[in-house]
Amino acid sequence: MHRIVFATNNQGKMREVRQLFPPEIEVLSLSDIGCLEELPETGATLAENSLQKARYIFDKYGCPCFADDTGLEVDALGGRPGVYSARYAGSHAHPADNIAKLLYELKGEHHRKARFRTVITVVGLTNANQFQPSCDIFEGEVSGVIAESTSGEAGFGYDPVFIPTGENRTFSELTPEEKNRISHRGKAVRKLTGWLNDLISPGASAQQPG
Ligand code: ITT
Numbered sequence: 108m109h110r111i112v113f114a115t116n117n118q119g120k121m122r123e124v125r126q127l128f129p130p131e132i133e134v135l136s137l138s139d140i141g142c143l144e145e146l147p148e149t150g151a152t153l154a155e156n157s158l159q160k161a162r163y164i165f166d167k168y169g170c171p172c173f174a175d176d177t178g179l180e181v182d183a184l185g186g187r188p189g190v191y192s193a194r195y196a197g198s199h200a201h202p203a204d205n206i207a208k209l210l211y212e213l214k215g216e217h218h219r220k221a222r223f224r225t226v227i228t229v230v231g232l233t234n235a236n237q238f239q240p241s242c243d244i245f246e247g248e249v250s251g252v253i254a255e256s257t258s259g260e261a262g263f264g265y266d267p268v269f270i271p272t273g274e275n276r277t278f279s280e281l282t283p284e285e286k287n288r289i290s291h292r293g294k295a296v297r298k299l300t301g302w303l304n305d306l307i308s309p310g311a312s313a314q315q316p317g
Pocket of ligand 1: 114
């Protein structure tokens with residue numbers, strides 16, 4: 108069995124990611140490795156934060172790991188909240204407060220286009236003989252619009268107000284499988300698992316027909 112740590116304190120992310128991993132790779136949580144701390148997230152970009160979280164765990168616990176940093180970019184707000192999505196309504200803000208602030212800022216606004224972007228960084232898996240641990244990056248994004256009000260119970264974070272393009276339901280009204288099929292995280296994680304599969308059994312994907 109292969110193991111990799113997912114450096115997140117967000118249980119919603121963990122559920123989605125575990126659903127997409129092949130059975131031969133076990134995804135460990137921070138509590139599985141005895142880490143009960145908050146992860147540092149002081150970068151100016153999603154890529155910086157994603158690397159910072161993964162590096163922190165790799166440096167401290169020595170295990171291969173990956174981290175996900177995600178932002179909601181709203182066109183009418185000039186791309187905000189973006190990298191500050193978790194702290195939009197203040198540090199340690201509850202998701203309901205972030206959503207309330209978002210709907211307030213968009214009140215009366217007709218142009219409601221937005222996108223989720225995810226950057227996943229893996230640290231510690233490839234060039235093991237080199238002094239610097241390697242890092243590899245996988246990205247995914249999904250476009251949509253911000254609804255006028257919340258709908259649905261599933262998911263987490265901003266899901267109750269995000270309607271992906273081609274849908275008339277919010278992410279919170281989709282099943283977990285439906286969300287993973289089209290979401291920013293689903294896209295990034297499928298790139299990651301394809302790359303991991305190649306590390307585990309090199310060439311296997313090239314031998315598959317089609
Ligand atoms: P970790 O850093 O521990 O992984 P976090 O919740 O702080 O957890 P982010 O900084 O990446 O993670 O998340 C930024 C914000 O965007 C945060 O409020 C999340 O709830 C929200 N978010 C992330 N992914 C989302 C998704 O798929 N659907 C809705 N909201 C999401």
